[in-house]
Amino acid sequence: MTRRDDTQEWATNLLTESMNWLDMYYDADAGYLYSLDATALTHETRASAWYAAGLLARNEVDDVEQAVKIVENIIVGQHKNVSSQWFGDYQIYPEEPTVGTAQYPPKIYNSWDPNWRGFVGTTFVLMLEEFPTLIPNDTKTRMLESLYNTTIGDSYRVGGVDDDNLYPAYSNPSIMRAFVSGWVGRQLNESNMTAAGETYAQDVIDLFNRANTLSEFNSGTYAGVSLYALTLWAKYMPESSVMGQNGARMIKETWKSLGSLYNANLRNVAGPWDRSYGYDMNRYLSILALQIWTLVGKEKAPINGKPYVMGHKNDFAIGPLVAILAPFHNTLIDNTTVSSLDTFPGTHTVNTSAFSPPYDTYPRNISAWLSPNLTIGAESFSENVIGGPAKNPNSFNPAVVQWGRADGSVGWLTLYSQVMELNATVGEGVLSLTYPQGNSTSAFQFLVGTNSKRGKRDVASWADVEGVNVTVQGTVDPAYSVSFSGLVGGSGDTINDFEFWNFTYGMPEGSTETPYAKLSFELV
Structure with missing residues (x-):
């Protein structure tokens, strides 16, 4: 059968x-x-x-x-x-x-x-x-x-x-x-x-x-x-x-x-x-x-x-x-x-697009890189709303990374969308994000899932995130903040019942450069 x-x-x-x-x-x-x-x-x-x-x-x-x-x-x-x-x-x-x-x-x-x-x-x-x-x-x-x-x-x-x-x-x-x-x-x-x-x-x-x-x-x-x-x-x-x-x-x-x-x-x-x-x-x-x-x-x-x-x-x-x-x-x-x-067929890339008028200025260009235990996917877009066609930043996830952890659970990272335009490229273990209309007040907020039961309860830096090493380069200020949004406490509320750590990168004060962040991921 x-x-x-x-x-x-x-x-x-x-x-x-x-x-x-x-x-x-x-x-x-x-x-x-x-x-x-x-x-x-x-x-x-x-x-x-x-x-x-x-x-x-x-x-x-x-x-x-x-x-x-x-x-x-x-x-x-x-x-x-x-x-x-x-x-x-x-x-x-x-x-x-x-x-x-x-x-x-x-x-x-x-x-x-x-x-x-x-x-x-x-x-x-x-x-x-x-x-x-x-x-x-x-x-x-x-x-x-x-x-x-x-x-x-x-x-x-x-x-x-x-x-x-x-x-x-x-x-x-x-x-x-x-x-x-x-x-x-x-x-x-x-x-x-x-x-x-x-x-x-x-x-x-x-x-x-x-x-x-x-x-x-x-x-x-x-x-x-x-x-x-x-x-x-x-x-x-x-x-x-x-x-x-x-x-x-x-x-x-x-x-x-x-x-x-x-x-x-x-x-x-x-x-x-x-x-x-x-x-x-x-x-x-x-x-x-x-x-x-x-x-x-x-x-x-x-x-x-x-x-x-x-x-x-x-x-x-x-x-x-x-x-x-x-x-x-x-x-x-x-x-x-x-x-x-x-059965996962093996490491591969995906390139496609989707179009949602009247919100999209041009079709959203979608790319993803999938390996056995790490996937990275993102889309470039130019829209007249914030939060995608549904106008909801809590559900619109234009850049997502997921990885497998030792206990079989899944770690994740998503960009919290706060802009109408994003240029995104994806490569092997790499996610690059640019805000073409950004300025010195722009920020990249990366929501990161909590660790598994065997991981650290407290996260103060990337080193505390279970299952993956993350490095961030670009025009952003290398000094970042980390806050927690939890079920019963923290600095913010959960999103769709998921708790997360918020890694926020701002721009250097007075910067005239275009906001850009390049994230590199390595499984550990």
Whole structure:
């Protein structure tokens, strides 16, 4: 039996484990999952939808009855005011006040999240496609009506208007938006809806075709969502659709890119990362890791034996959807890529690019050097925002280094982005960074992960960092500061639950030189 033949078993294992965990949160009386953050017995809508799909897939005892109850509850909680920006979206949680009242004003990505139209909408479609005989006809009718409303509401989204950021370059919701619009339009014979989905999909495809990369590049979380949504394109859209024509190819090429950047020894995708919720995939739960689980097995994937103890654990709730689609999705990935997820192929370099208009002045140029126990990746960019297209320095990691330590754990370093323009080059054991628009007030902040249990607890210099020797040269002042950001103390807060040491290099007072730092790394 080849490892490929184990895909169904691994997918079943993922379904079983994720559902066993979600079962503990299910409130049968309410027909919702309790909040996965366990916030005073409130409930949660999106995870409930994912759980309902898992219930249909499992189909034991009263699973179908509970799934239907959940779906009906979610539809009842859908926002119904056609004139509101959040029309057709779904409640964050059923106990919340009415969005748009004086006491509960609308705030995008807070009191309402426009991307939940895509997450819940695609889940409804998956249920209708995969389990049509299990869902009562009257519920199917209401699901289609809900999908019609969510598609209309999603059409209100225009990047740059009313604080919305949905451009075709915002890959994961864009791919979901195009799919739901195209699928619903065909189901209900709404030609305008079908055409809108096709047009938006073509915009996404055009950006992708430039370098065979997603604009939202190399994210353990959002590359996972994009692959999920592209699987819906490939599996459920007809050949007459541009989505049906391109979905499989885009999945294959996206996995090629991810596979080339993956270090199976470290069980991490090398940087740079456009949007990351952590610095070591072995310690935070990524959707991409769930997909790798179905490709090479849980033991070889970047997944803790107890996934629900990892950072960003709530994404384990999408496990049922990943498991349901895995047998089809995994057939679209070439053997070389799957092999790279299982065994590191040897030292190599990667050069590619990604483009996210309107934020990028030019495409971000990406380079990485991967060796068996040390990876260095970075991107050059010129943007009109700080923090990448997501405008979030806590998730944008334009320069990343990772290394293996003696106990098998992973050390890491990332540049905390504070600039709109960066020139970065990567070589064997070397990372070079320049701020073209910088001046004497510029600083390079390097966030460095804490040592393993066997390493030093206190870090005052590079000599105290476990597993690697680091030297820094350049125009920066060689005198640097070190501070700590911890869970319960230090000079700053954690980022995405990760503690770190902050090595900061400023420029010499009064310097007129361009800020430049060259970091050299040697494993010890």
